[in-house]
Amino acid sequence: MPFVPDFTTPFRYRVNPHLADVTLRARRWMLESDLVDDAHVIEYEMARIPELMAAAYPRACADDLLLSCDLMGIMFAIEDEDCGSHPQHSVAGIATRCKAMVQVMDGVDPGADDPVVLAFSDTWHRLCDGMSDTWVARHRSNWKDFLDNHYTWEPVVVAEHGMPDLGDYLRERAYASGMYVLYDWSERFSADRAEIPRPALEDLRLTTLHRDCIHTIIAINDTHSLEREIRRNDPVPNLLKVLMHHEHLSVEQSVERAKKMLADAIEEYLEVEFDYLAHWWRSGLPPRQMGAVEQRLRDMRNWMSSNCRWHYIAPRYDHVARDPERDRPGLPTQLSGRQGMDTQCPHPRSSGRRP
Helix, strand or coil: CCCCCCCCCCCCCEECCCHHHHHHHHHHHHHHCCCCCCCCHHHHHHHCHHHHHHHHCCCCCHHHHHHHHHHHHHHHHHHHHHCCCCCCCCHHHHHHHHHHHHHHHCCCCCCCCCHHHHHHHHHHHHHHCCECHHHHHHHHHHHHHHHHHHHHCCCCHHHHHCCCCHHHHHHHHHHHCCHHHHHHHHHHCCCCCCCCCHHHHCCHHHHHHHHHHHHHHHHHHHHHHHHHHHHHCCCCCCHHHHHHHHHCCCHHHHHHHHHHHHHHHHHHHHHHHHHHHHHHHHCCCCHHHHHHHHHHHHHHHHHHHHHHHHHHHCHHHCCCCCCCCCCCCCCCCCCCCEECCCCCCCCCCCCCECC
8 A cells, every 4th residue: 555655856855954953942842832741742753843844944044943843833733633533622612722823913812821822922923023014914814814724624624515526625725734824934034034025926827836836745745644544533634535535546546646746736836937937037126025036936845845855754644663763852853965054043124023
């Protein structure tokens, strides 16, 4: 049963030089924020979040890499608590949590004692520090889409509406993946925090690139996670389950379709990326804004490469054996791979927003 096919991407794999230090700091933050306890910290360790983020943002400074790990730790926490076969919260409870997180972004104290909400409040203010009102509003909207999907679709769609068809699944799964949130971080974690101008953001070619990147994430993640989801009887839909249900494919045939989806997405990405870049180079964007456009594309390539490699090294999905040396709690982790550029965290610009 080929649950671990030979997925690959053509993009360079690089590792942030701050990985070892940030691995320890991120684990400590998760414990201090009560997102994990001593009894369950090994599950966090085996998710290898710092390794995923270190290759997704290889040029981020140490504090920004830590922030990315803290935010991803929150995403993993709510995913594991809310979308498994034995969720810790009712759908109403999930909705209450998500709405409280939206209140945090709106500047309203939700009065919650939920560790996830409190941790999100901490990271939200760190995340927005130094960014413009325009960026914060856009990022808030992307977080809201992710949180709305988290309680209105992912844990309930199969029970309430049956297995979604492929088009509906890919559209909603794109929001559930959190990638629209993560795309914004290319600006926040860059050395100068330069922001992409609105015309370049609204270019339909960038929409295509975003979609292609997400399709590579879905194809790889859903294949690797299928066995775990079946064993745990998780209620969430999955690309392979959708294909098996609606197109009556075998598991092996569904895996081949996922591999083709990955290859097709990368092929289109490379073609459209060239056209998109060429257009904005010719447009005469100021260097700082053009740099932000280029950084977005670099980070999408980094995400595709990091996500692919991460699924082969993280014991989260059980087909990768736990490594006693790497997965000891608190052990500094260092992957092989080209080191990212060592950058200093920028000071917030005076014109930026400080929540």
